[in-house]
Amino acid sequence: xxxxxxxxxxxxxxxxxxxxxxxxxxxxxxxxxxxxxxxxxxxxxxxxxxxxxxxxxxxxxxxxxxxxxxxxxxxxxxxxxxxxxxxxxxxxxxxxxxxxxxxxxxxxxxxxxxxxxxxxxxxxxxxxxxxxxxxxxxxxxxxxxxxxxxxxxxxxxxxxxxxxxxxxxxxxxxxxxxxxxxxxxxxxxxxxxxxxxxxxxxxxxxxxxxxxxxxxxxxxxxxxxxxxxxxxxxxxxxxxxxxxxxxxxxxxxxxxxxxxxxxxxxxxxxxxxxxxxxxxxxxxxxxxxxxxxxxxxxxxxxxxxxxxxxxxxxxxxxxxxxxxxxxxxxxxxxxxxxxxxxx
Numbered sequence: 059x060x061x062x063x064x065x066x067x068x069x070x071x072x073x074x075x076x077x078x079x080x081x082x083x084x085x086x087x088x089x090x091x092x093x094x095x096x097x098x099x100x101x102x103x104x105x106x107x108x109x110x111x112x113x114x115x116x117x118x119x120x121x122x123x124x125x126x127x128x129x130x131x132x133x134x135x136x137x138x139x140x141x142x143x144x145x146x147x148x149x150x151x152x153x154x155x156x157x158x159x160x161x162x163x164x165x166x167x168x169x170x171x172x173x174x175x176x177x178x179x180x181x182x183x184x185x186x187x188x189x190x191x192x193x194x195x196x197x198x199x200x201x202x203x204x205x206x207x208x209x210x211x212x213x214x215x216x217x218x219x220x221x222x223x224x225x226x227x228x229x230x231x232x233x234x235x236x237x238x239x240x241x242x243x244x245x246x247x248x249x250x251x252x253x254x255x256x257x258x259x260x261x262x263x264x265x266x267x268x269x270x271x272x273x274x275x276x277x278x279x280x281x282x283x284x285x286x287x288x289x290x291x292x293x294x295x296x297x298x299x300x301x302x303x304x305x306x307x308x309x310x311x312x313x314x315x316x317x318x319x320x321x322x323x324x325x326x327x328x329x330x331x332x333x334x335x336x337x338x339x340x341x342x343x344x345x346x347x348x349x350x351x352x353x354x355x356x357x358x359x360x361x362x363x364x365x366x367x368x369x370x371x372x373x374x375x376x377x378x379x380x381x382x383x384x385x386x387x388x389x390x391x392x393x394x395x396x397x398x399x400x401x
Contacts, residue, residue, distance in 0.1 A: 067172055067345025069265075070204035076180050079208060083186050090192045090211045094235050097139060097355060098276050099314050105135070105401045106356025107394065108194050108212065108231075108237075108318065110143030112367075112382040113158055115165050117181045119228035119377040120144060123363055123387070124189035130391055134398035142191050142210045143360070146178040147198035148381060149216050156370060156380060165370050165380055182209040197236075200228035201265055202373065210234060214358075215252070217242045217282055217323075219339055226255035227262050231271035236315070237280040237358075239316050246291055246306055253277045257313055278316035279303065283324025289326040295336055297343040300350050307353070320358040324380065329364070329385040333359055334393050341400040357397070 068076075096102035109127070114120045125140050125374045131140045148158035155160065161169045163177035186192055186209065194212035197203055213232060217239045219225045229236045236256060240249040256277035261270045271311065281299065293299075300317070307315040319325070319340045321333035337357050344354045363377025365386030377387075385393070 060210060063070060065172065067175065069282065070202075070207075073175055073205055074208065074382075077183065079174065079183060079186075081084070083183070084208075085099060085188065086190065087192045087209065089257070091234055092213035093139060094141070094211055095276060098235050098278060098316050100352065102139075104139045105397065106141060106213075106318065107359065108141045108143055108356060109359040109361050109390065109394070109396060110145070110193075112322075112379050112384055113148050113156065114143065114144045114146055114178075114181065114287070115156070115159060115380050116376070117157065118176070118361060120181065121185055121188050123361075123377065124185050124191055124193075128189045128191065128390075130394050134394060137398040139399045140394075142185070142193045143195075143358075144182060144185055144193040145196050145200070146174075146206075147196050147216050148195075149198055151218070158198075174243040175202070179205060179209070182206055188262075197225065197228065200224045203228060203232075203266075207232075208304045213278065213341070214239070215239060217388060220252045221248055223255075224262075226252050227260045227271065228264065229256035229277055230260050230273050231264075232274050232276075235276040236274060236277055236346070239280040239282050239320070240284065240294065242285050242324070244294060246279075246303060249279050250306055250310055250312070254310065254311055266311075267268060268307070275313040278314065278318070280318045281322055281325070282322075282358075284328075285324055286386065291327045293325045293327075293336075295319045295321070295325050295340055299351075300340075300343055300354065301347075304307065304349055304353050315353055316355045317353055318356045318358050322358075322360045328382060330360060330385055331389070333385055334389065337393060337397060338400065341397065345400065358394070359385065359390070361385040362386070363387050365389065379392050 160174040192211035238252045321336040326332040362384040369381040
């Protein structure tokens with residue numbers, strides 16, 4: 059048999075009872091969820107910036123980064139609403155490589171899923187307490203969402219997951235904003251169909267239960283660029299791309315049309331410093347076109363303490379990405395202030 063059953067893991071309810079949150083965290087999350095909802099629906103005109111490391115691989119470095127981010131947020135709070143990326147699940151195109159803290163709490167040790175589930179919950183709780191931010195994470199495994207659902211204020215569905223039925227239906231049961239990325243092919247109809255599904259009500263099997271959902275009106279699109287049949291990257295953040303998405307939104311009966319622009323991945327051809335230029339171009343397009351000003355709700359930026367990336371097992375640099383290359387702190391801080399000026 060191809061499966062070896064190693065250990066039965068605790069349920070989300072069991073992990074949450076072992077590592078509970080207090081009333082202050084619940085109140086903070088409710089407030090931030092409400093503010094994000096108002097930005098997506100247009101009641102709040104602030105601009106979203108979802109920013110942080112490609113992968114949250116080190117709790118101390120992540121919390122250090124978020125503490126710095128909180129000081130910037132205080133200065134630009136009237137224009138920009140920051141949602142930190144604390145991504146603990148990492149999709150791997152070939153299945154090889156670091157799959158995130160949920161798999162390996164220590165990137166240099168063997169996978170340990172039970173330790174990983176505990177580690178990611180503890181890190182998110184610490185991040186909230188030390189920075190005052192509730193954060194974003196990627197939903198790579200829909201059945202794991204409830205281990206963190208009382209902590210997250212934003213969920214992203216990646217380019218390789220957006221066509222999957224279970225991801226779409228799980229989003230339909232969430233009460234927080236969820237961004238659906240365009241697939242790696244760049245097909246906008248696939249992304250928009252995923253939003254149709256996520257905004258609808260469904261009955262399906264989830265964690266061995268028959269469940270019913272009411273639909274998530276905060277499901278929206280994320281443009282992250284594409285890859286053609288020759289393996290070449292095709293950006294989709296330009297003015298013409300945004301207008302095309304707007305027209306396609308108008309052809310669908312969707313609630314709260316909104317898009318977040320991912321400034322890295324195929325939009326930058328993974329040239330991480332290009333994120334600065336791309337962010338400014340998107341804001342320029344948004345400023346010139348009233349329709350795009352309403353549609354484009356924010357940016358997604360990969361950023362950490364130290365610029366670039368490093369290999370696991372090499373001489374470790376604190377606060378430097380071990381997956382995709384990221385902007386460093388000084389570049390990120392300058393960019394956040396620039397975004398606030400251009401909003």
